[in-house]
Amino acid sequence: MDIVIVTTVIASLFLVIGVAEPLAARLRLPYSAILAILGILIGSFAIFFLRTELTDALNPVAEAIIGLPIRSNVFLYVFLPTLLFQATLGMNFRRMLDDWVPIMVLAVVAVVVATLSVGYALSWTSALPLAACLLIGAIVSTTDPSAVVSIFRSISAPRRLSRIIEGESLLNDAAAIALFGLFSGFVMLGVPDPKLGDALAQFPVLIVGGALTGWLAARIAIWIMALFSSHELALISVSVALPYLAYIVAEQSIGASGVIAVVAAGLTLNLTGPGRLPPQAWKNLREVWDLLAHWAGALIFILAALLIPRLLEDVRISDFVLIGVVIVAAVAARAVILFGLLPLLTLLRVSPSVERPYRTAILWGGLRGAVTLALALAVTESLRVPVEVKRLVGILATGFTLFTLLVQGTTLRSVVRWLGLDRLSAIDEAISRQVVAVALQTVREDVARTTEDYSLTHDVVRSEAKAFGDRLDQAVKTAEDSDDILDRDRITLGLIALAGFERDTILARVRERTISARMAEQTLLDADRLIEGARSGGRSGYQRAARRAVGYGRTLRVAVMLHNKIGLSAPLVRMTADRFERLLSQRLILRDLDLFIDGRIRRIHGRRVADLLNELLTRRIELVEAAMDGLRLQYPGYAEELERRFIRRTSLRFEEREYSAMREDGLIGAEVYTSLMQDLTMRRDAAEGRPPLDIALKRFELIRQFPLFADLDDKAVKRLGRALKTQYFNPDSVILHKDGTVKSVFFIASGAVELESAGQKWRLGRGEMFGQVAILTKNTRRAEVRAIAPSSLLVLDVARFRSLLKKSVALQKAVRASAEQRGIDPDILLMEHTKGA
Structure with missing residues (x-):
């Protein structure tokens, strides 16, 4: 085939892609539907010109179009990894976790149900073997995000609806392709009635193997990209290689799901990349992938559509009945999940509620696209699949895809409007x-x-x-x-505006490098939760989100447990350092919000609302300061190191601004400016590194600060330092349970605890101890001890404590004071344990 003609055809396809987007906007139709229509027309005209005798001038072009090397492996190995990887980079994974149950139900359970529903419906109405019917069910069960998300975005549909659709469409590709691989194997082997138990048993292996492959590939790629952080083009090039290598290794070397490998790789890079790569490089990487995915998505649609005329050449009247069976079975299966299973899960409090209009839009928005056509094409190319099966697979998959694009796709906008999802709520109208x-x-x-x-x-x-x-x-x-804005709503509007301004401020600080890229995603997530909390719960929702932003998550609690139980400190070190930096970033941002309240919000909502918001802001600042103070007690000096780092980075930003101004004013030339910026970049890279955090307590220095050990000599202090063990406790953690046996005495190195016994409460702080009364009285403990702040405790076993008590007068005085506080005779308590002192 002449390379000039092939190049002309490919260039013309890009021209068609460029024309399709404004045409879709003008006709108010899905972009993917326009691409499919144009592809069908081009393919039809090519066949027409080859078969007609009207003219031979266009035959070379028609032959080039028909002869394009469009095979299923091109779709699966070239275009599909691009689409999946870009989708994972663009998704807000942490926000999708809020709706992970409905997303997983739609992405996995719905795919399996649709596969079985379509498969058995076809087996009852056609002469195809069950394996072939289930194969068709797997092919048509995957939805296409690009075909529907653009519609939702163009009509201002709720963000949550778009998130659920995107999450489902991303993950159901993996489930559908995994099932496709299983059933296509049965068809090629000639197994007419596969055992579903055996088939589904292989499913977890495909998923787990693909996930591990993608995660490992992404970790290696991120390590390499971090080494190339000063070479942006090299960094982006590594990211381009990542999804393809992950897909190929998973499919060809391990026998796992390549789709899952790409999704896992993209999610790993999405979660880790912003903290390991320079902000501008990360932004440019995302832009490159957006462009690649736009081209890949358009090409996969238009190239697949080119094949539709050939796939439908042998269509028969009876095939239309089978297409109707597929349509009814697929839509019914989706409806059962949306209107049967999801409400049941909500009733059982397993899943958050998905409103009925949302479920209706999701039902009608289950459009099929290029992946379905690519899988059907893979079957039609196989020499091991019977001819009649290949014919029906191509016709049924193509017919069902065209129905979803040309019927559901063209009416989806009207359905969404009929459901009222395109209209702003009263609160959103007030916001506008x-x-x-x-x-x-x-x-x-x-x-x-x-x-x-x-x-x-x-x-x-x-x-x-x-x-x-x-x-x-x-x-x-x-x-x-x-009139329709109540005072409560005015407060809610003010909180939403305040949280939105906080988010904008965070973005500005990230661009200025005042806030590190490591913290950018987490602080932005906190701001998004503040917006959603205020929107759904008003003042109380905002306050819950604010407390969550400074609270201790489950992962940190697990890290503390790993450190205390098995001595694994690395997770605790990283998360504690992240918490330090996150709190410092929040404090810097919160200090800038009062001007916004006293300026814009006061002008719109009045003094009373502004004063209330200032009060809420003051409480948030107090929460952050209290959390910072708790960490400072545990790790003195580390917050100051982070503040010094902030000052260094800020000064570098100001220095860069001055150099840029001098260049614009003509005071320095390009050569001098380049030299200055190279030096500044080197110093900035050095300033980006976060100071290391040593969570190990310096016991010897700390022991000297305890009044309880003031009269010990150096030799005794060293022996005590070797005997003491360190334990960490988060707020609300129970240190000693009521009626439990006490085997150690605890000395508070930092933080505070609360003792509760017989309705009375005592609070102890740094330098004090507890557990000694139960040990000396030899009684089962009747008090519960709970941490009320992040606390570091030094723990001493019973034998060493008794030995120390005989030698230390200061410790004896402390025991005497605590006994008197609890109404116990201190002389009786100490008499036996200080003999021979």
């Missing part, structure tokens, strides 16, 4: 009015400065200012006096 009023006030100020700077004609300025002022007054009045 608030945004308009605030924006117009800012615009008026900027316009006033501009007219003054450029000395514009006074009469023109006055007339335009009057017109603009009237519009602004109307917008402010609408925002302030709207």
Whole structure:
């Protein structure tokens, strides 16, 4: 085939891709549907010109189109990894965790149910063997995100609806392709009635093997990319290689799911990349992948559509009945999951509620696309599949895909509008009015400065200012006096605006490198939770999200347990350092929010709402400060090291700004500027590194600070330091249970604990001890001890404590004081244990 003609055809396809997007917007149809229609038309015209005798001039072009090397392995090994990988890079994985149950139900359970439903329905209505019917069910069970998400975004559908659709579409590809591999093997081996138990038993192996392969490949790639952090193009090139190598290794070397490997690799890079790679490099990497995925998605649709005329050449009247069976079975299976299983899981409190309009939109939005066509093409190419099976697979998969694109796709926008999902809620309407009023006030100020700077004609300025002022007054009045906004809603609006401004401030600080890329994703997630909390729960929802932002998560508690039980400190070191930096970043951001409250929010919602928001902000600052103080007690000096790092990075930012200004003013040339920036980059790379955190307590220095051990000599202090063990406890952790046996005495190195016994409570802090009374009285403990702050405790066993008690007068005085506080005779308590002292 002439390379010139092939190049012309490929270039023309890119031209078609460029035309399709504005055409879809103009016709208000799904972009993928337009691509499919154009592909079908191109393929049909190519066949027409080859078979007609009207002209032979276009035969070379038609032959080039028909002869394009479009095989299923091109779709599966070239285009599919690109689409999956970009989707995982673009998804907010932590936010999707909020809806992980409905996403997994739709991505896995719904795929299996649809496969079985379509398979058995076809086996009852056709002469195909069950294995072939189940194979068709697996092919048509995967949905296409690009075909529907763009519609939701264009009509301002709820974000949660888009997240569920994206998560389902991403993960169900893996489930459907895994089932496709199983059933295609049965068909090729000639097994008419496969044992579903044996087939599904292989499913976890495919999933786990693919996940481990993708995770390991991504970790290796991230390590290499971190080494190349100063070479952006090299870094991006490694990211391009990652999904393809993960896919090939999983499929060809391990026999696992390549799709799962790509998804796992993308999720690992999504979660780890922002903290390991430079912010600008990460941003450019994402942009490159967005472009690659746009091209891949368009090409996979248009190239697959080119094949549709050939796949439908042998269609018969009876085949339309079978297409109807597939449509009914697939839609019914999806409806059973959405309107049967999901409400049941919600009733059992296993899954968050998914509203009925959402479920209806998800049902009608289950469009099929290029992956379905690619899987069908793979079957039609196989020489080991019977001819009639290949024919029906191609026709049924193609017919069902066209139905979803041309019927469901073209009507989905109307369905969403009928459900009312395109309309803003009352609170969102109020937000839009608030945004308009605030924006117009800012615009008026900027316009006033501009007219003054450029000395514009006074009469023109006055007339335009009057017109603009009237519009602004109307917008402010609408925002302030709207009857449908209650005081409670005004507070909610203010909190949503405050959390949105906090998010914008975080992004600005990340761009300035005031906040590290490591913390960017976590702090942005906290801001998103504040927005969602305020939107759904008002003031109480906002406060819950604020407390969660400074609280201790389950992973940190697990890290503490690993350190205490088996001495594995690495997770605790990393998470504690992350917590230090996260709290410091929150404190820096919160200090900037009061100006926003006193400025924009006060102008829109009045003094009372602004004062309340200032009060809530003060409480948040106090929460952060308290958490920082607790960490400072545990690890003195580390917060100061982070603050020094912040000052160094800020000074470098200011230095870069000055160099840029000097270059723009012509004070320095390009050569000098380049040299200065190279030096600054080296110093910035050095400043990016976070100082190491040593969580090991320096026992000897710490023991000297305890008044209880003040009278011990150096030799005794060293022996005591070797005998003491360190344990860490999070707030609300129970250290000693009531009625338990006490085997050690605890000395509080940092933090605070609360003792509760017989309805009375005592609080102990740094330098104090507990557990000694139960040991000396030889009684089962009747008090419960709970940490009320992050606490580091030094633990001493009973024998060593008794030996120490005989030698230390200061320790005897402390025991005497604690006994008196509890109403116990200290002389009786100490008499036996200090003999021979």
